Amino acid sequence: MLRSQGIKGPSYRFLHGSTKEILNMRKETMSRPMDLSHNIFPRVQPHIYSWLNMYRTNFVFWYGPKPQIVVTELEGKLLYKMAELQSIPKKGIVFTRKQYGLIGMGRLTKMKWKEKGIKGPSYRFLHGSTKEILNMRKETMSRPMDLSHNIFPRVQPHIYSWLNMYRTNFVFWYGPKPQIVVTELEFVKEILNNRDKVYQTMDSEGFLKKLFGGGLVALDGEKWAHRRKLAHYAFHAESLKNMTPAMITSVEIMLERWKQYKGKEIDVFEEFRQLTSDVISRTAFGSSYLEGKDIFEMLMKLTNLMARNAFKIRLPALSLFFKSGDNIESEKLEQGIRDSIIKIIKKREKATSGGLHNFGGDFLGLLLESNHNVDEGNRITEQDMVDECKTFYIAGHETTTSLLSWTVLLLSIHTDWQEKARQEVIKTFGQQLPTSDGIARLKMMNMIIHESLRLYPPVIALLREVKREVKMGDIILPANIKVHVPTLALHHDTQIWGENAHLFKPERFSEGVAKATNYNPAVYLPFGLGPRSCVGLNFATNEAKITLSMILQRYSFTLSPAYIHSPVPVLTISPQRGVQMMLHAL
Numbered sequence: 001m002l003r004s005q006g007i008k009g010p011s012y013r014f015l016h017g018s019t020k021e022i023l024n025m026r027k028e029t030m031s032r033p034m035d036l037s038h039n040i041f042p043r044v045q046p047h048i049y050s051w052l053n054m055y056r057t058n059f060v061f062w063y064g065p066k067p068q069i070v071v072t073e074l075e076g077k078l079l080y081k082m083a084e085l086q087s088i089p090k091k092g093i094v095f096t097r098k099q100y101g102l103i104g105m106g107r108l109t110k111m112k113w114k115e116k117g118i119k120g121p122s123y124r125f126l127h128g129s130t131k132e133i134l135n136m137r138k139e140t141m142s143r144p145m146d147l148s149h150n151i152f153p154r155v156q157p158h159i160y161s162w163l164n165m166y167r168t169n170f171v172f173w174y175g176p177k178p179q180i181v182v183t184e185l186e187f188v189k190e191i192l193n194n195r196d197k198v199y200q201t202m203d204s205e206g207f208l209k210k211l212f213g214g215g216l217v218a219l220d221g222e223k224w225a226h227r228r229k230l231a232h233y234a235f236h237a238e239s240l241k242n243m244t245p246a247m248i249t250s251v252e253i254m255l256e257r258w259k260q261y262k263g264k265e266i267d268v269f270e271e272f273r274q275l276t277s278d279v280i281s282r283t284a285f286g287s288s289y290l291e292g293k294d295i296f297e298m299l300m301k302l303t304n305l306m307a308r309n310a311f312k313i314r315l316p317a318l319s320l321f322f323k324s325g326d327n328i329e330s331e332k333l334e335q336g337i338r339d340s341i342i343k344i345i346k347k348r349e350k351a352t353s354g355g356l357h358n359f360g361g362d363f364l365g366l367l368l369e370s371n372h373n374v375d376e377g378n379r380i381t382e383q384d385m386v387d388e389c390k391t392f393y394i395a396g397h398e399t400t401t402s403l404l405s406w407t408v409l410l411l412s413i414h415t416d417w418q419e420k421a422r423q424e425v426i427k428t429f430g431q432q433l434p435t436s437d438g439i440a441r442l443k444m445m446n447m448i449i450h451e452s453l454r455l456y457p458p459v460i461a462l463l464r465e466v467k468r469e470v471k472m473g474d475i476i477l478p479a480n481i482k483v484h485v486p487t488l489a490l491h492h493d494t495q496i497w498g499e500n501a502h503l504f505k506p507e508r509f510s511e512g513v514a515k516a517t518n519y520n521p522a523v524y525l526p527f528g529l530g531p532r533s534c535v536g537l538n539f540a541t542n543e544a545k546i547t548l549s550m551i552l553q554r555y556s557f558t559l560s561p562a563y564i565h566s567p568v569p570v571l572t573i574s575p576q577r578g579v580q581m582m583l584h585a586l
């Protein structure tokens with residue numbers, strides 16, 4: 001009867017009404033502790049929270065066989081519209097909600113931000129700013145862009161337009177969770193240097209958690225320090241020298257494939273994907289692209305699912321009952337990745353079962369050594385190993401693929417720089433294979449790579465979470481707020497880089513990074529800054545220099561007419577439709 005009057009609500013179960021559903025939701029939320037936030041509504045009344053989100057207002061649920069109508073529409077102050085309630089049956093129970101309770105912490109906190117003079121886009125119930133972000137992104141992505149390097153308005157239209165509106169330190173809402181965007185350079189330094197150990201890595205959730213698990217990127221404290229040491233050891237200068245032959249082998253395999261493309265079009269984005277996968281497989285895991293192929297494909301699918309769902313807010317209570325198709329697929333992928341990594345780990349264990357300290361000197365060997373450590377305090381579990389392998393498979397190839405693809409694009413447009421780079425390579429190596437010493441002397445190449453990373457930084461933002469209340473200048477940041485340092489915005493800021501900020505000018509870096517940045521490291525963050533900065537920096541730049549040198553020795557390249565410029569943020573900035581080149585053998 002209520003349904004026929006247009007009043008919605010959860011379905012009625014014989015005798016129990018909605019009570020079983022309510023009990024299940026409460027059991028779930030009460031089974032885990034909540035973080036120290038005041039956003040208690042989803043925990044205390046998960047049923048009202050999730051149904052309100054579904055039905056908005058005036059919905060009915062069933063207390064056993066008895067209906068209750070939940071009314072949230074306000075008229076004037078706290079009065080509900082009596083007119084709309086006329087269709088309630090005589091014995092219907094009217095359940096009004098406490099005004100501030102249901103509006104939730106989002107709106108309340110927003111009031112506090114406003115009082116503090118911190119501006120930002122308006123907060124929408126439960127969705128925060130995500131709908132606005134999705135609309136802006138849909139709009140910019142719906143049309144191709146011209147072949148310019150002014151990519152910030154397209155890749156992050158929300159940050160771009162809000163920065164224009166509010167200048168700095170504005171708050172937007174990732175669902176009900178606030179994020180403060182900080183561009184003031186002294187604060188950027190404070191945050192990334194983790195002053196007072198307050199600005200920690202963000203707790204990853206959902207798809208991101210499935211991608212990185214509890215790997216280095218997601219850790220903090222002692223665990224992080226231990227793993228960071230391990231990774232640092234695996235990728236330090238001496239180890240890198242030993243990796244040069246493996247990197248060269250991977251590039252040779254790629255260039256062998258390229259022979260069939262002479263005078264033809266080639267999508268270098270796809271090529272670099274395979275190359276960087278092969279490089280990380282050989283150098284860190286002692287295997288090859290083919291052996292790790294399944295893992296990379298599954299990681300790529302998981303990355304795409306993550307990007308597709310980046311701004312979709314799902315209520316925790318709802319996720320329990322209804323798994324989206326993407327959620328089900330991501331669980332399968334997570335399991336598949338785990339199984340494949342364990343196979344690689346077991347294979348190494350078997351091949352090197354000669355005892356302790358004999359698992360091989362690469363990253364996987366170090367992980368296994370740590371897994372077999374007699375000292376329990378320093379021992380890592382099998383799950384830790386899986387998470388760490390995932391992290392390095394992803395971090396080791398997505399980012400470098402992005403760097404190589406955009407650099408080749410830039411050199412195909414700015415052919416004068418392509419020629420300068422080639423001359424330097426020929427002068428250093430002739431037609432011989434690159435060497436570690438020679439790579440360190442490639443100055444022109446260095447400038448080109450720095451400028452490419454400035455215009456197209458693979459990682460477009462650095463995110464942190466405030467662990468306890470802290471003062472940032474005049475602003476008091478509450479615990480749990482997310483802090484967003486917008487790398488792409490800083491790299492394209494005309495006040496920092498001048499009016500030609502969007503142009504490719506490698507000469508900016510002719511006297512080194514310090515001079516180009518006017519001795520302020522906070523303005524240029526392709527590899528981050530401070531203790532969490534990239535552990536693979538030298539690995540990635542060596543790999544890029546070897547690859548570019550070997551290409552430049554053999555080919556000149558121009559942009560194919562088929563190329564469509566469409567940079568998109570996936571995990572890194574990626575060319576949505578590939579990077580098509582015409583190859584000309586030298």
Ligand code: HEM
Nearest residue numbers: 217395396399400403458459526527528532534535536540
């Ligand atoms: C051009 C290539 C690369 C770029 C632009 C890049 C960028 C970055 C950035 C910006 C961070 C800091 C993130 C933050 O502060 O929140 C980072 C961290 C990290 N990178 Fe890279 N990266 C690259 C290549 C690599 C490679 C090749 C590896 C592995 C072999 C790697 C492994 C990592 C790891 C494990 C972290 C986390 C470090 C920590 O939390 O202590 N990266 N990277």
